[in-house]
Amino acid sequence: MHKFKFFIDFEREEQWLEQMAKDGYHLQNTFFGYHFQRGEPEEAIIKIDYRTFKKTNDFIDYCTMFEDSGWKHLAGTKSSGIQYFKRIDDTAGDEIFSN
Numbered sequence: 776m777h778k779f780k781f782f783i784d785f786e787r788e789e790q791w792l793e794q795m796a797k798d799g800y801h802l803q804n805t806f807f808g809y810h811f812q813r814g815e816p817e818e819a820i821i822k823i824d825y826r827t828f829k830k831t832n833d834f835i836d837y838c839t840m841f842e843d844s845g846w847k848h849l850a851g852t853k854s855s856g857i858q859y860f861k862r863i864d865d866t867a868g869d870e871i872f873s874n
Contacts, residue, residue, distance in 0.1 A: 776800060776810070776811045776812075776813065777808055777809070777810055777811075778808055778809045778811070779808040779809075780808070780809060785823045785825075788823060789821050789822060789823055792809075792819075792821040792859070793818075793819055793820065793821050795809075795811060796816070796817050796818070796819035796821070796861075797816055797817070797818065797819075798816060799813055799814055799815060799816040799817075800812070800813060800814075801813075801814050801817075801819075802821070802849045802850055802859060802861075803849075803850070804850045805850045805851065805855075805857070805859065819861050819862070820861065820862040820869060821849070821859065821860070821861050821862075822846070822859075822860050822861075822862070822870065822871045823857060823858065823859055823860075824857075824858045824860065824871055825856050825857055825858070826856070826858055827853070827854055827855075827856050828853040828854070830853075831853055833853075834852075834853035837858075841860055841871065842863075844864075844867055844871075845862060845863055845864025845865075845866060845867025846860040846861065846862055846863065846864075846867060846871055847860060847861050847862075847863045848860055849861050
């Protein structure tokens, strides 16, 4: 499924994406709108971070750091700015942190 929506508040966008996951629509990418794959409904915690990278290796390190902390990178590229993460480890906190 493909949806076009515009947010100026990351928190509201995160809440909408979490509701979509509850409805069984899982974010795949955000290239020209939101692309979802239909699946099993789930209680997901989605967080958004804003970072751009000049080097691909820096982007890979960034995504690896989050994955090691219990967060899966869902969407975003090294130059897109907005990065989407889903908590995959129940022991991870409810908030993400990047420096």
